[in-house]
Amino acid sequence: MTTTIRAAATPPRTGAPRAGSRPFGLARHSLSLAGRSLIKTLRTPEQLLDVTLQPIIFVVIFVYLLGGAISGSQHAYLEFLLPAIMVQTVLFASIATGVSLNTDVEKGVFDRFRSLPIARSAPLVGSVVGDLVRFVVCIAVLFAFGYAIGFRIGTDPLSTLAACLLTIAFAFAVSWIGVLLGVLMRSPGAVQGTAFLLLFPLTFGTNMMVPTDTLPGWLQWWVGVNPVADVMEAARGLIIGGPVAGPVTRSLLWTVAIIAVFAPLAVRAYRRRA
Amino acid sequence: MSYAFEAEGLVKRFGTTTALAGIDLAARRGTVLGVLGPNGAGKTTAVRILATLLRPDSGRATVGGHDVVRDAGQVRRLIGLTGQYASVDEDLTGTQNLVLIGRLLDLSRRDARARAAELLAWFDLTDAAGRPAKTYSGGMRRRLDLAASLVGRPDVIYLDEPTTGLDPAKREEMWGVVRSLVDDGSTVLLTTQYLDEADALADEISVIDHGRVIAHGTPGELKRIAGSQTIVVRPTEPERIGEVADILRAGTGAEPELPRPGLLTVPVENDATFTAVVRRLDEAGIGVVELALRLPSLDEVFFTLTGHGAEEPTEVAA
Ligand SMILES: Nc1ncnc2c1ncn2[C@@H]1O[C@H](COP(=O)(O)OP(=O)(O)OP(=O)(O)O)[C@@H](O)[C@H]1O
């Protein structure tokens, strides 16, 4: 027999600082856990395939199939469409957070975190923050593809950066809805399905593809109240030019409101889950 | 007396199932409490309550004097949990898993790395340290999981069936680990389905069934309640069974039984008798295919204590 564990020699107990003795615990622990999500994303880059390919396919279909008919010029339509597709893509990418969280909870990975002296919300914050990098990847791929087929920003790089950040902030907020689903629901598949059902009317029920005034009345009403329409409007204004102040303000308010409601709900649900 | 942890009257229901029907558990500092029970007895539920993962419906529990519900944060500073099913992150390497825990326990990056390397070496995982845990064998995962629960040098360690599914050699090694943890001053709660494991490791044993403690005592006390140990002999030459029976009768003063052709069993009071019997068989030149001193099985213990075997619980009345 090869006795591999040297049972006689114990790891020393000396000198370890007692956990929880340092300040800013929630921020540090969340960042450590975000690092974990990041490692997982980097280790399985194929997970990013669907969220990066999907917008490319959408752009190709809409611009080349419908662009001519909708706006008379494929190039003009590409300018109109791409900022909105960016918002849609990042929102779909945010679903993954809830799905992987559900997997972690089911598999018992979170049991370990829950037995550690860290804030109950840290694993949730960590997951959401760690997935921000997915959004950046999606945006980078989309812009690269857009530039390759002739898209050009109509404003300046700073405004474009602002549009990206606004979109990421909004997706960060929406991630918390995914987290709530991830904590409440019984299987990753259910989380994914429900999130898709929620996101379809939110992302397609907008002026993403056609100007609002061409829509039927009830849909115009929906576009008016739909926060995703505001974010798309803001992104469009910041990237290709157009009204900015109103949509940006509304987007930011929505972002704050969604976080304020869903982050505490998610943390509460997580605390309660046996 | 100073208890590392103490639970009184814990009750936990899941819908109509009563997982715990009011159990008391306690371990003195630096000892091992064995919690022995069949499937569904409530072992995991009790551990999860003591580890602050579940709230009891009633009753109370303290670890190091801190209430597991009201002072959960304080309790979490003292405990290390190795659950029944490994809860390592499969996408992370062994090192990454342990460093993450270290960072969450507020070790500096350097200390977390050092602690991870030390534990990986101790559990013989150094060669696999850089591989994702999903490539580990079941036994390796178990060890990594246990290592993860030791990163913070906890005072109280919960091990929920740590040897289930391990081969005999790995099981012995795990026993060695538990012993060295206790030598080091930790208090261990160990759940198991095997009486021999509880016998080998525990200072005291609580036998639980249907969410209740049905017996508590030192291993010696329990074995006395549960009935004596048994010598089992199967001679190489079946025709010499008569001689073997004579030796057993003389050695133990009890009448041997013949449960199967060629196999003799006889109850025995203490280990010394067994040694004497072995010597006499040897002197008589009787070869044996099988010769063992058996503890009563969990099933026999249960039969003695409850009048029924250790079967899966049906519905337990609240
Ligand atoms: N989350 C849960 N929901 C519903 N029932 C549960 C839950 N957890 C445990 N139970 C039930 O409570 C009882 C005790 O379960 P527990 O897991 O504590 O037993 P155990 O002694 O650990 O068993 P095993 O040896 O199989 O691990 C069982 O009847 C089980 O079905």
Ligand SMILES: [Mg+2]
């Ligand atoms: Mg169990």
